[in-house]
Amino acid sequence: MRIPMPTSTFRRRMLSIGALAATGTLMLSGCAGGFDDSGDAGSGDTPTRIVAAIPTDPTSMDPIKSGALVVLSVFFHTFDQLVTITADGELAPKLATEWTANDDLTQWDFTLQEGVTASNGEAITAEDVAFSYQTILADPTGENFAYLSSVASVEAIDDLTVRFTLKSPFSAFPRNTSLISIVPADTYQEMGADAFAQAPIGSGPYVFDKIQTGVSYDLVRNDDYWGTAPAIESISLQPVSSDESRVNGVLSGSLDVAPIGPTQVESVESQDSAQVFSALSNGVVFLGVNSTSGVLTDARIREAIGLAIDKEAITDGLLSGLAEPASTTLAPAVEGYSDDVKDPGYDPDRARELLAEAGYAGEPIPFDYATDGRIPLSADVAQTIQASLEDVGFTIDLRGADQQAHTLKVRGREMQGIYLNTWAPSTVDGDLPLTDLYEPAGNNNYAQDPRTTELAAEQRGVEGDSRLDVFTDLLSYSNEQGYYVPLYVPMNNYAADPDLDWTPRADGLFDFTQTSFK
Incomplete structure (x- = not known):
């Protein structure tokens, strides 16, 4: 059984070049290359070429x-x-x-x-x-x-x-x-x-027309393709690393579609010369918990952490609605997600009660996060969580590091307290996250709980509803034990030509085989 994506997870907005002029950003440079402009629809014809930015x-x-x-x-x-x-x-x-x-x-x-x-x-x-x-x-x-x-x-x-x-x-x-x-x-x-x-x-x-490493990967339609011919005749995929350059490329007309950062959406969404596509991703941002370290060995302390965090304050406030609160470590688009897995909710009063019951005396809990890289606004997210936890009585030792150093600590299973992390399975299936989060060799598996190992293995031997039932049991058990605190599912955001008729993928990759211009 598959759980459909919520209807609120996809939206389009319009933006204009004037909005970025007001923010003082620079126009795109270093995005040249690819096809020349001959054959573009400058006379009212429907365009048959897409120029898209890839991040690396x-x-x-x-x-x-x-x-x-x-x-x-x-x-x-x-x-x-x-x-x-x-x-x-x-x-x-x-x-x-x-x-x-x-x-x-x-x-x-x-x-x-x-x-x-x-x-x-x-x-x-x-x-x-x-x-x-x-x-x-x-x-x-x-x-x-x-x-x-x-x-x-x-x-x-x-x-x-x-x-x-x-x-x-x-x-x-x-x-x-x-x-x-x-x-x-x-x-x-x-x-x-x-x-x-x-x-x-x-x-x-499509077939390769030209490869210019670092500049563009130019493709033209394969007229002998065995399947249904796509509407778009040519595609140029161009590496553009800067968020600002990608947005400005769309606004200047040198790009037709490009991924953008969440902070850029709010500043341009009220304008009218380009679209913004926002769609829920296949990833979940979560707090990892070393349940074998210090006060975190007490399940009541772990439960209090989850209850103390107002996820909607992060998604609706800090992230301006460009994310949805997560109830599990799997996103809605991922096979294995189920609405039957319940979120413990936001209850700071109950969190304070649990701390008192556990005899928590203010012992500092390390909180590691990456200051850059995979999670946009990671420092702001970490500071918001720190404030929520300290509000109910926790003492939090915030420890920021660059993405590479943070990743090495995750892979070495070196976290001493809680830490900010994310998982987005490339197969859009729950098996990959389960392997890493709940099996003995997993980078994030501090608990080493035989029950999670058993369930993670069990889901591989069953299909359909039976498999979904195993996922539900495992993810519900994980929430009860407080092994992780699912925080939110971020959206993939794109600036695009206002006439582009396109559906973004949950995994953030491009597929223009069913795309056209209006």
Whole structure:
């Protein structure tokens, strides 16, 4: 069973160039490149080109070697994957028309679409799928290997059937295949990996026109594409690291769509020359809790922390409505989310009572957070939480560090108190967060509770409603024990051309195959 995304999680707003002029921001520079302006709709014709900003420069255009999320915005257009995850987190066919598993979910057979060819005419069959996966599996140090760590073997049964044999039951395995792009095996081997990365060839709806590292990745529509032809004829994906430059690029007309920071939305939302898209992401910002450290070993202290924090004050006040309070460590778009998992709520009086019952005497609790990086306004969020906790009687030792240092402490399981963190599963499935939050090797799993280990493993061996029931039990138990305090689900925000007809994805990646201009 799937829980639909709330209707309030997607909205559009209009903005204008005048708003940014008032804030003193600079016009976009360093965004040049890509297609020239010939062929643009300057005479009233509907545009057929999109220029979009990506936040960082991809490391490689070889989908065998590169698995960073930013590059998937390129690969979704130029290569096929067995399945796709839709904008709202649903699983749907792509190169595979259907997939089935054996009774214990250790063997998965995928049936492929007939008549698929790469842009150079090479047929794409089960052998190409097997080659792509086998090549990734042969390099445990590769960026894509983690998505396939459950795979024992992969083989082509016939031209249109590929079989995956897993090391153990894994009900969510099809979602992992949405991140693995298929290359034409003969072409890849003849060219070699390095040459292929310079002139990639896939079977997707677009082909590479020009690669200018650090400047743009230019794609044109594949007229021989086996599927439905997209409306947009050409795409230029351009690395632009600055939030201000991305917004100004849209407002100046050099970009059609770009991700922006939450602080920029409020300053421009009342204007009228560009759209703002805001949609709930697939991530949750939460407080991690070292439940084995000092006073935090007492469940009453952990419960008091959750009850002391007014989540709506953060989402509606600090974040200006560009987030929604979270009740679990999974976002609504993520498979495994359930409305049946209840939030303990905001009750500062009860928090004070619990502290008194526990005999809390003001012992300082370290609170680590990153001053930059993955969580926008992280310092403000941390300070707001600190104030709420101190208001009910906690003594909080706030400890800010840069993102790299903070991440190293998370990975080393070195937190001594509470800490600000976030999880956004690339598969839009709860299995990845559960592995990290509730299993013994997880970076965030201080509790090492056998019950969470058992439930995290159990969900892999069941499907449908039975799997959702396991998620509900695990996440409800986690809330009761106070192992984490889910805070909020942030929104992905974009500035866009006012005529762009587009649906943003929960994972924040670009897919323009069903996009057009009005």
